[in-house]
Amino acid sequence: MEMFTAxxxxxxxxxxxxxxxxxxxxxxxxxxxxxxxxGVELILNxxxxxxxxxxxxxxxxxxxxxxxxxxxxxxxxxxxxxxxxINIFKTFKTVDVSSVDTMKE
Amino acid sequence: xxxxxxxxxIVVLLLPLLSFVVLIxxxxxxxxxxxxxxxxxxxxxxxxxxxxxxxxxxxxYDPAFRIAWNFxxxxxxxxxxxxxxxxxMGIVIxxxxxxxxxxxxxxxxxxxxxxxxxxxxxxNYGRFFAYLGIFTFxxxxxxxxxxxxxxxxxxxxxxLSSYLLIGFYFEKDSAADxxxxxxxxxxxxxxxxxxxxxxxxxxxxxxxxxxxxxxIAAGKxxxxxxxxxxxxxxxxxxxxxKSAQFPLHIWLPDAMEGPTPVSALIHAATMVAAxxxxxxxxxxxxxxxxxxxxxxxxxxxxxxxxxxxxxxxDIKRVLAYSTVSQLGYMVMGLGVGAYSxxxxxxxxxxxxxxxxFLGSGAIIHAMHHEQDMRWMGGLRKNMPxxxxxxxxxxxxxxxxxxxxxxxxxxxxxxxxxxxxxxxGGGIYYIIPVLGFASAMMTAFYMGRQVWLVFFGESRTHLKxxxxxHDDHAAHGHDAHxxxxxxxxxxxHADPGHxxxxxxxxxxxVMRLPLVILATLSIFIVFSPDPLDGxxxxxxxxxxxxxxxxxxxxxxxxxxxxxxxxxxxxxxxxDSEHPAAAVHAGAVVAASHGEATAEAHGxxxxxxxxxxxxxxxxxxxxxxxxLSSAMIIIGGGxxxxxxxxxxxxxxxxxxxxxxLYLYSFNKWYWDEIFDATFIKGSMxxxxxCAWFDTNIIDGFVNGIATVYRKVAFANGSFDKYVVDGLVNxxxxxxxxxxGVMRKIQTGKVQxxxxxxxxxxxxxxxxxxxxxxx
Numbered sequence: 001m002e003m004f005t006a007x008x009x010x011x012x013x014x015x016x017x018x019x020x021x022x023x024x025x026x027x028x029x030x031x032x033x034x035x036x037x038x039g040v041e042l043i044l045n046x047x048x049x050x051x052x053x054x055x056x057x058x059x060x061x062x063x064x065x066x067x068x069x070x071x072x073x074x075x076x077x078x079x080x081x082x083x084x085x086i087n088i089f090k091t092f093k094t095v096d097v098s099s100v101d102t103m104k105e
Numbered sequence: 106x107x108x109x110x111x112x113x114x115i116v117v118l119l120l121p122l123l124s125f126v127v128l129i130x131x132x133x134x135x136x137x138x139x140x141x142x143x144x145x146x147x148x149x150x151x152x153x154x155x156x157x158x159x160x161x162x163x164x165x166y167d168p169a170f171r172i173a174w175n176f177x178x179x180x181x182x183x184x185x186x187x188x189x190x191x192x193x194m195g196i197v198i199x200x201x202x203x204x205x206x207x208x209x210x211x212x213x214x215x216x217x218x219x220x221x222x223x224x225x226x227x228x229n230y231g232r233f234f235a236y237l238g239i240f241t242f243x244x245x246x247x248x249x250x251x252x253x254x255x256x257x258x259x260x261x262x263x264x265l266s267s268y269l270l271i272g273f274y275f276e277k278d279s280a281a282d283x284x285x286x287x288x289x290x291x292x293x294x295x296x297x298x299x300x301x302x303x304x305x306x307x308x309x310x311x312x313x314x315x316x317x318x319x320x321i322a323a324g325k326x327x328x329x330x331x332x333x334x335x336x337x338x339x340x341x342x343x344x345x346x347k348s349a350q351f352p353l354h355i356w357l358p359d360a361m362e363g364p365t366p367v368s369a370l371i372h373a374a375t376m377v378a379a380x381x382x383x384x385x386x387x388x389x390x391x392x393x394x395x396x397x398x399x400x401x402x403x404x405x406x407x408x409x410x411x412x413x414x415x416x417x418x419d420i421k422r423v424l425a426y427s428t429v430s431q432l433g434y435m436v437m438g439l440g441v442g443a444y445s446x447x448x449x450x451x452x453x454x455x456x457x458x459x460x461x462f463l464g465s466g467a468i469i470h471a472m473h474h475e476q477d478m479r480w481m482g483g484l485r486k487n488m489p490x491x492x493x494x495x496x497x498x499x500x501x502x503x504x505x506x507x508x509x510x511x512x513x514x515x516x517x518x519x520x521x522x523x524x525x526x527x528x529g530g531g532i533y534y535i536i537p538v539l540g541f542a543s544a545m546m547t548a549f550y551m552g553r554q555v556w557l558v559f560f561g562e563s564r565t566h567l568k569x570x571x572x573x574h575d576d577h578a579a580h581g582h583d584a585h586x587x588x589x590x591x592x593x594x595x596x597h598a599d600p601g602h603x604x605x606x607x608x609x610x611x612x613x614v615m616r617l618p619l620v621i622l623a624t625l626s627i628f629i630v631f632s633p634d635p636l637d638g639x640x641x642x643x644x645x646x647x648x649x650x651x652x653x654x655x656x657x658x659x660x661x662x663x664x665x666x667x668x669x670x671x672x673x674x675x676x677x678x679d680s681e682h683p684a685a686a687v688h689a690g691a692v693v694a695a696s697h698g699e700a701t702a703e704a705h706g707x708x709x710x711x712x713x714x715x716x717x718x719x720x721x722x723x724x725x726x727x728x729x730x731l732s733s734a735m736i737i738i739g740g741g742x743x744x745x746x747x748x749x750x751x752x753x754x755x756x757x758x759x760x761x762x763x764l765y766l767y768s769f770n771k772w773y774w775d776e777i778f779d780a781t782f783i784k785g786s787m788x789x790x791x792x793c794a795w796f797d798t799n800i801i802d803g804f805v806n807g808i809a810t811v812y813r814k815v816a817f818a819n820g821s822f823d824k825y826v827v828d829g830l831v832n833x834x835x836x837x838x839x840x841x842x843g844v845m846r847k848i849q850t851g852k853v854q855x856x857x858x859x860x861x862x863x864x865x866x867x868x869x870x871x872x873x874x875x876x877x
Contacts, residue, residue, distance in 0.1 A: 024861065028854050036854075101851030 012053035020046035033085045033095040037078065044074045110160060111174045111196050113153050117206060118245045120150040121213070125238035132231025143234035144217045147241065151210040161203035168648050173197040173251055173315070188310050195313070197251035200646040201448060205248040205382065208452055209375050212459050213241040215618035216370040219463055222615040223366055223470055233273060233364065240266035240371060247379050252312035253302045256383065260298070260343065263376045264291045270371060271363040283359040290356040294346020301339030304332060305390075314386060321390050322653035330392060333654065337395030340387050341402075348380025348432045351406040355774050358425040365466030368421060373428045373462050374455040381435040381451050388444055392654045393713065400440025400524070404539040407433030409772060411546035415553070416758075416769040419476050420465045423554050427502065428458055430543055434517055437540060442717045443520025444649040449638055450513035453501065453631065457510055460498035460622035467491045467611045467619065468558060472565075478557040480568040485559040487608040490616045492559050494623035499555050501626040503548040503736055509626050511732075512638030514544065516721075519728035523721030527713070545735035552743025560748060636729060652714055 023042030030036050048067040055063020089095050124146040132139040161170055175195025184190040217237060224233050243266055246259030272284030306312060308327055309320045320326070326333055344350065349357035360372045371377070384391075384399065391399070407430045414426035431454050438447030469476055471488060485492040501510035521537035610616070624630070632641025745751045758765040767773070848859070 028858055028861075097854060098852060103849075103851040103853075 009053055009057045012049060016046045016049035016053070019043075019049065031096045031098050033088065033097050036097060037081050037085070040081070041074060041078070044070055044077075107174055108172045108198075110157055110172060110198055113157055114196055114198055114202075114206065114249055117150045117153045117157070117210065118242065118249055120146045120153075121238045121241035121245065123238075125235050125242060128231055128235035128238060132235060135231070138231030138234075140217075140221050140230065140234050143238055144214070144221065146238070147210065147214040147217050150241075151207075151214045154206045154210040157198070158203050158207035161198065161200060162642065162646060166642070166646070168200065168646055170646075171197065171199040175251055175313070190310075192254055193252060193311075193313060194255050195251040196249045197314070198249070201382075201385065202248055204452060204643070204647070206245065208455055209241065209244050209248060212370060212374045212455060212622075213237065213244075215459070215621060216366045216463070219369075219466070219615050219618045220364075220366045222612050223466055224364060229273070233270075236266055236269050236273070237367075237370065240270065240376070244375050244379065247382065251314060253305065253314070253317075254312040256386075257295075257299065257302060260295065260347065260379070260383075263371075263379060264288060264295070264347070267291075267360070267371050267376055270367040271360045273364055273367065274362070277362070280362040283356075283362040287356040287360050290353050291346040294342045294344070294353055297339045297342025297345075301336045301342070304328075304336040304339065318389055318653050333390070334392040334394040337387065337391040338398055341384060341391075341395065341399055344380030344384045344436065345402065346380070347383075348377050348436065349406075349429050350380070350402050350433065350436055351409060352774065352778075354406060354410060354429045355771075355778060357429055358422050358771070361419070361421040361425050365421065365462060365469060368425070369459045369462030369466065372425065374459040377428060377432055378435070378451045378455060381432065381439065381447065384436065384439050385444065385448050385451075388439060389650045389653045391652070396440050396442065398440070400437050400521075400536050403433045403435070403437030403440050404521075404536040405433070406430070407437055407543040408539040408546075409433075411543040411550070412768050413771045414550040415546060416765060418479055420468065420478050420481070420554065420558065421462070421476060423478070423550060424458070424461055424465060427461075427547065427550065430547065431458065431502070434514065434540065434543070437536060438517035438520055441517075441520045441524035441536060442649065442714055443517050443524070443721060445644045445647050446513060446516030446520050446638070448647055449631075449641075449643050450510075450517055452643065453509035453513045453626070456622050456625040457498040457501035457508075460494055460619055460626060461502065463615070463618055463622065464491050464495035464498065467615050468495075470611060470615070471608045475565075477568075478554065480564050481558045482561045482565075483559070483563045484608065488610045490610055491619060494619040495559070496555060497623040498626055499551045503551050503740060504544060504732060505736060505740075506733065507628050507635045509628055509631050511635070512628060512632055512641065515725075515728050515732055516638050516644070518544065518732050519725045520717070520721045522724035522728055523717050523719070526720045526724065527716045541731055541735050544732050545739040548736040548739030549743045552740045553747050556743065556747035637725070639725075649714065649718065 020043055023039045023044075023046060026039030026042060027036050028039075030039065048070050051063040051067040051070070053063075055061065055067075085095055088100060092100055094100075124143045127142050128135075128139045135142065173195060174197075175193045177191055178194040179190075179192040181190040181192075217234065220233060220237070224230055227233065240263060243259045243262035247256055247263065250256040250259060268284050268288045271287050272280050274280045275284070302312070305317055309317055309325065311317065311320075321333070346353045357372055357377065361368055363372070410426040410429035410433060414423050414430065417423045417426060431450070435447045435450050435454070438444075438450060467488065468481070468484060468491060471484075471491075472481065475481065497508070501508035504511045504514040518537065518540050521540045525533040525537050628635040631643055632638050634640045638644055746754050746757075770776070848855075
């Protein structure tokens with residue numbers, strides 16, 4: 001437990017930040033829509049880690065509850081997002097987001 | 106209830122107007138272009154006028170005969186600043202009116218008849234008769250008017266018809282110029298006449314002759330005597346214009362551009378006499394000063410135009426100047442107080458001058474529009490009728506005994522002598538001297554004309570060929586034998602000018618008027634005594650009216666008009682004492698014995714008039730002797746020069762060249778007027794035009810320029826500031842839009858990057874805030 005006590009809130013926050021940054025990076029740089037979705041999952045999970053860490057160090061259960069909600073929402077989001085990706089593929093014959101720029105018009 | 110004569114006179118007045126209306130609209134649709142309408146209506150009018158004449162002159166034979174009728178034409182109520190303004194129209198018939206009515210309709214009828222021959226073949230034949238109709242209507246209007254307003258209206262109407270007829274051949278520039286000259290010259294006189302009418306109206310608020318006479322007689326003229334004189338002279342200006350008196354005489358000779366029947370009707374017999382008639386109407390309100398003025402103008406006119414007539418070559422121009430001269434006689438007669446004599450001369454002159462003009466028309470017609478007397482000659486064999494009538498009229502004009510002209514002219518000259526004697530001689534003797542000199546010259550130039558035209562041999566061949574041709578082009582009216590019908594009496598198909606074989610006597614329609622007019626120039630028509638017109642019916646029926654203006658110089662004040670007149674009337678009626686009741690401050694002409702009292706029937710209210718009448722009577726035989734001597738000298742001179750050839754006229758003309766040129770160029774009046782009034786008018790016009798173009802236009806243009814400048818400034822403001830603002834907004838939006846669209850890549854990832862950047866920026870900001 002000593003080791004656990006050595007691990008403080010900041011470590012959690014650091015992990016979550018790194019995770020967020022990695023997710024963000026994926027979202028921003030990948031061209032494949034699926035990979036971007038995966039990046040989004042990383043970001044969500046980074047947020048979950050934050051919630052849990054604050055919940056633990058704050059003594060309440062609200063963080064745990066919200067993170068459960070986020071997981072559910074993430075599942076729903078993934079379902080919707082995959083449906084969108086399928087529709088994009090149907091329309092553009094590709095899942096490369098850089099070529100899907102009709103919003104520019 | 107209207108008098109039946111008044112009703113008749115209205116019919117007489119309107120018949121020529123009917124002729125005008127019918128002919129001006131329908132002459133092309135009527136057979137013979139409707140000349141029978143004009144002649145027929147005029148014939149009817151003349152018959153009615155003759156009935157009026159018969160009724161008034163022969164049946165009544167009363168110097169005081171007068172019937173009048175009027176109606177209110179315009180009632181404008183009480184006009185502020187003017188007073189009651191009512192204009193009445195009316196008709197007055199007295200002896201003078203009845204005589205003039207018959208004379209005007211007769212001459213008009215004869216001229217209508219004559220024109221059917223003279224104007225035959227003219228392309229505007231029908232319109233000519235229409236114009237004659239409106240002229241006759243206007244002239245009858247002048248004669249019948251009972252007030253100044255309606256006479257002024259008809260006065261302008263005769264001016265108009267004169268204008269139309271002078272310019273009948275308006276394709277010719279000279280005719281168009283002449284009509285303009287006549288109209289404008291007449292306007293000058295008419296302005297004066299209108300001012301005179303206004304002076305009288307301002308005093309009495311009426312235009313009626315009778316009311317004006319009565320008001321002046323009652324001493325209601327509110328202004329000084331000078332104003333009354335001014336009113337008289339201004340009214341006389343109307344006569345100066347219409348009757349071609351000096352200095353407005355210049356239009357009448359030029360008016361000879363009109364067809365010759367017009368010259369006879371308008372510019373010799375009737376219209377130009379209207380001025381004299383008008384002065385006769387206003388005679389009683391003329392003051393002594395005004396009468397003097399009139400007398401001098403008349404005498405100068407008579408003398409001047411007689412001198413000019415001597416040297417003219419154109420047969421019509423000689424007659425035109427002779428007309429001016431005779432009108433001068435009439436005006437002089439009125440001025441010297443020989444009222445009846447002047448109007449008598451008007452009547453006699455109308456007949457013999459119309460005869461002369463119609464005769465000259467016949468000559469011109471027969472000579473194929475040759476008007477220059479130098480190329481005539483020997484016509485008495487070819488045209489015996491014309492020669493005979495022309496000669497009678499010439500003798501009447503010259504004033505030979507046994508003619509009508511002798512009686513009337515002599516009465517005027519006697520009046521002038523009497524006048525000079527009464528006024529105390531001196532300068533006033535200029536008037537009779539000028540009168541007698543004119544009488545001599547009249548005889549001379551008429552003798553010259555008759556010998557040049559009728560005697561000797563034909564000089565047609567002497568005419569220079571070139572001039573010949575031009576002359577024909579200028580004088581001839583062109584429609585001969587073109588269209589319309591040809592007249593039976595004188596079919597001249599050959600265009601050969603003045604060839605003696607081509608000169609024939611004119612047809613009967615042109616001969617008959619000559620004969621009638623020549624007959625009316627014989628003494629017996631007017632008076633049984635060839636030496637004294639005073640015994641005739643005219644002088645009896647148109648006596649000198651009693652003046653309503655006191656002659657302040659000679660008569661004492663108590664010789665008041667009305668009372669004086671009454672006293673004298675009683676005196677004259679008292680046949681027991683023919684010479685008794687003389688001194689009520691006035692002298693009655695009765696002192697000359699019973700015959701005189703009868704001859705000068707009326708009683709003069711004014712001493713001066715009475716004295717003149719008396720002196721006139723005393724000078725009656727002096728005048729006869731003197732004028733007969735003058736006629737013999739003048740006529741004899743003409744005989745010596747042109748018949749016997751004892752004196753060569755051309756050499757004489759060379760010998761007295763300056764005088765000859767002075768006369769030949771009509772005393773240079775045209776040039777003088779041209780140099781003064783016309784040049785002056787042009788100068789004024791030009792300076793006005795300069796003022797207009799430079800000052801008024803400059804002002805207007807200046808304002809326009811200012812407006813333009815302001816408008817340009819305004820435009821610039823709009824263009825650069827307002828539009829600039831709008832454009833700048835658009836530009837800004839466009840530019841910023843251009844910048845912004847670069848951001849809108851349409852790629853979700855880019856947007857995400859931006860979101861991240863913004864969030865990071867926020868944090869960075871937040872951190873910076875925390876650090877502080």
